[in-house]
Amino acid sequence: MMLARFAFRSQLRASVSSRQSASCCSSYSSSSAASAEAERTIREGPRNDWSRDEIKAVYDSSVLELLFHGARVHRHVHNFREVQQCTLLSIKTGGCSEDCSYCPQSSRYSTGVKAQKLMSKDAVIEAAKKAKEAGSTRFCMGAAWRDTIGRKTNFNQILDYIKEIRGMGMEVCCTLGMIEKQQALELKKAGLTAYNHNLDTSREYYPNVITTRSYDDRLETLEHVREAGINVCSGGIIGLGEAEEDRVGLLHTLATLPSHPESVPINALLAVKGTPLEDQKPVEIWEMIRMIGTARIVMPKAMVRLSAGRVRFTMPEQALCFLAGANSIFTGEKLLTTPNNDFDADQLMFKTLGLIPKPPSFSEDDSESENCEKDIEGNNVSLSKFTGKVLLIVNVASKCGLTQGNYKELNILYAKYKTKGLEILAFPCNQFGGQEPGSNKEIKENICTMFKGEFPIFDKIEVNGENASPLYKFLKEQKGGLFGDSIKWNFAKFLVDKQGNVVDRYAPTTSPLEIEDRRGEAWNMSEIENERHFYILILFRCMLV
Template identity: 55%
Template sequence: MLALRRSISTSSSGGLKGAAAAATAAARAPQTSALQFALSLEQPSHEWSKEQLREIYHTPLLELVHSAQLQHRRWHDPTKVQLCTLMNIKSGGCSEDCKYCAQSSRYSTGVKAEKLVSVDAVLKEAEEAKQNGSTRFCLGAAWRDMNGRKSGLRKISEMVTKVNEMGLETCVTLGMVNEDQAKQLKDAGLTAYNHNIDTSREHYPKVITSRSYDDRLNTIKNVQSAGIKACTGGILGLGETEEDHIGFVHTLANMTPHPESLPINRLVAIKGTPMEEDLQKKGAKKLQFDEILRTVATARLTMPRAIIRLAAGRYTMKETEQFLCFLAGCNAIFTGKKMLTTMCNGWDEDKAMLSKWGLEPMQSFDYDAEKRSASAVDSA
């Protein structure tokens, strides 16, 4: 504007030319990039365009990871990591057709359908997890939904209450839940509910047909409406493209509120599942590690408050790859004996690794993301 005013105050013969030149220069001035916008936020944005996310995702990798680490340090204590342990409380026999899942009754994977475990069995596993430093204990049941499972929901609610009494945060993943079921879990003291969107809306029908994308989003809304934190993320390596990674983050980054935690799974292709067969075909899309890194960094930059968790498939990563994911904004892991049906890095292995990196476990209930802001962290 100052340049424009000066040009207008010149002689009449050159004034208009000067004004036009100044306006042209202003139009050519660099605009704020999506990356700069993300780093300037003092409160999270819930209105991200795919163009912005595409720009961030395709930032040169070194700059992208560096920026994600800056964002992480603005919003989080960079010395803390959340340790989570997962227990399969009801294995196999699921009616869904998720092409990657060993627990589907439609595929021959060797996973047997089992009944819901006892409360005592859960408490025993939770105590072991606590003694090994885990602060969030997660319970997974292979069900499509909770309709017609009143006794099961009561039993799981009892599990949640008693695990909470041990001083651990609780998370469950039980399939779709309605508002009343979510409220019952909230009343039991549930910390978080896991319900992944898995991938982008566009790629989703190639992976699952027995439950719609909107079914998943509705469950997340029901959980959040009940006052439960939403844990929702996805799986990388389902034959998707990088544009699907962008679409996946786009869905999550435009949720209001953002997910409290965002698990990033790396597909473990299980023999007997259609996904394993698809990935064996000639020309099948193979996930590259830099795609994982870009997805993590883009999620950190656009959802600065979220806990980003390396979940299933982490055991397939080299330590250097895990380290890079933490540089890009991860601050949680699953650790312990096993995931639902796949291997898990053990407590001793993880504690040694994190100690080498200078990281310490978060305390249970000590992380309240809703109260954090960039300005508060900056001033601290």
């Protein structure tokens, strides 16, 4: 898997080894948009440049086409029998100031839900233990808050809950309303696996559902979560009175985020008496299948969660959802304050359908160094912030004969393409001829003042040997050199596409503008704006030790 140890992993292409199996179904490829796009997804992997019309065409395919081709993509990317079991606990119920028209916890509606204080640590940990014993591998905590501002004491308590539950060997998710950048970083440090913040519906229909929080507020929270290196969990609710175009709009927004959400919950409204939506008619299973099958095809690596409303569907109906691409559920008697399938029913379903529990995954959370690099000033920078961008990986030095020419051309490329998605990440290293001997402060001064570099600069690293950066170990593993894998000198360059694939490696004497010439299509602006194959140049600078 390309860049498997980094935050780019959610953007990686599916293995090309299945092209042969995909061709076996080529007779179906012209029958619907679902088949054509599924074929493309299997062949080329995830993409973030979906047009709304493309997603609508997939969504409008027949239910049978969506079932079949959603299943094809699902089997290609995931173990099709594995289903993630999550438990969602309301740790602070009711009294929310928001006016979400579907929510019984809003203080604006008379639903019989009373405001409660934050649950004690002992009660939360006991609930987590029971969830684990029942087979859940992810424990989710929800608080009925608009945001966490002014809740420092409660927030610190939740950080403690997260640490304790992670210590039990479970993934941990929270949904606490809007959070700020610093709070996201604190949640990450505590060990949070994922943060849930649903978009609910399309941008256009959103004001009909909620007026106390904007769509952009929600997107900003997702940005803070993503930049902190926490997995994003974001989906929506169908059955709010929206049109099918709004369901397509929701999926389009999610599928064109800088990186696809790790989890995409698809909720069917459970209308609660006392809320403005109490009279909405129930969602039919075919509507769920359309959403799940489309989500699976356009966001192949995401965990697509069959969430609220599952209690209304029979076992055969749920089986169709799993076939279409769902691979995650909530277990337990309640989802916050609404009913859910009981434990025995789910156990029977797993046995009958041959489903197996998905084990927890901590690969992205256990090692902060795998997700972050330190910048030139010593701050942790999550690599996830560069997903979906053009990144050029180069090792450079301040006192090398190649320095002046490379910086000059790198600056030309950056000025020309930075507004079109190019980022240059610079990593100093002093391994070649001792040509980067200075301190970080001196290196920054040289790059920014002498060479006029404006791209991000990182801490000194080693690119060869036992202490080589894990990133460089990976890059060399994916693209060896002409005379072995080792980096030979300053300004060696790696080219990585936006799916995270290391597509080429260039010698130190290959100038940046030569790469532009060789990759003409990748640098063409119309291609970068309109083609999914544009290249993200990740420049890592190993400034010689």
